[in-house]
Amino acid sequence: MDNYAQALTAAQRHFLDYAPEALAKRPGVQAAGPELVVPFLGGEARIHRQTGAVTCTLAGETWPAGYEEALAVYDWLCDAKPGAEASGEFCPVHSLPGVMVRGNGLLMTGGSLPERIDREPEAFCRACAVLGGERIPMGDLGFRLMVFPDLPVLLKFYFGDEDFSPALTPMWDKHTLDFVRYETVYYLASALFSRIKRQMGGSLPPQEAARPLQPNDKRR
Numbered sequence: 620m621d622n623y624a625q626a627l628t629a630a631q632r633h634f635l636d637y638a639p640e641a642l643a644k645r646p647g648v649q650a651a652g653p654e655l656v657v658p659f660l661g662g663e664a665r666i667h668r669q670t671g672a673v674t675c676t677l678a679g680e681t682w683p684a685g686y687e688e689a690l691a692v693y694d695w696l697c698d699a700k701p702g703a704e705a706s707g708e709f710c711p712v713h714s715l716p717g718v719m720v721r722g723n724g725l726l727m728t729g730g731s732l733p734e735r736i737d738r739e740p741e742a743f744c745r746a747c748a749v750l751g752g753e754r755i756p757m758g759d760l761g762f763r764l765m766v767f768p769d770l771p772v773l774l775k776f777y778f779g780d781e782d783f784s785p786a787l788t789p790m791w792d793k794h795t796l797d798f799v800r801y802e803t804v805y806y807l808a809s810a811l812f813s814r815i816k817r818q819m820g821g822s823l824p825p826q827e828a829a830r831p832l833q834p835n836d837k838r839r
Contacts, residue, residue: 647768
């Protein structure tokens with residue numbers, strides 16, 4: 620069993636340590652027979668209360684949750700701080716309160732997804748709409764999406780030009796770490812980027828899911 624499989628198994632056991640009745644009272648969570656149902660990235664995550672298995676649905680498709688999707692759902696469902704509320708203020712992941720990381724974290728510059736958006740902006744807008752995104756005035760293209768029922772994220776995209784590659788940045792609510800752990804933010808970004816690429820017509824290579832800012836890119 621590889622490290623990812625071990626971590627997923629441990630997280631699944633962690634979920635099973637919680638009382639399903641208590642988790643079902645979390646805001647936005649519904650009990651549906653043997654499952655808990657959570658709005659997740661424009662679709663739903665369904666967690667089996669006896670096994671802990673997570674299934675995702677979006678736009679008529681259903682699939683077993685991958686490592687990053689499942690870990691994110693477990694983290695939000697089981698370990699969010701009591702009374703966590705979004706602030707309505709947004710920043711890059713490295714600027715979240717308490718994060719001691721330099722750089723620009725999850726900004727993607729170049730790579731398959733930003734270049735695809737640069738070529739097919741209408742497809743990107745349609746993909747964000749499928750994920751429940753609301754158009755906002757940010758960057759060249761901006762969207763507000765709900766990661767979980769109480770946790771929003773903003774997407775900021777800039778087209779490429781002669782000086783800069785196209786760039787895509789998720790902007791996180793300043794209270795995001797009240798809902799999920801720091802590493803979970805990267806899992807969420809990877810799942811979000813993968814879903815956008817899928818809705819645009821293709822899958823996102825895992826190594827491109829959270830590509831760091833290039834040193835010569837001055838945009839914020």
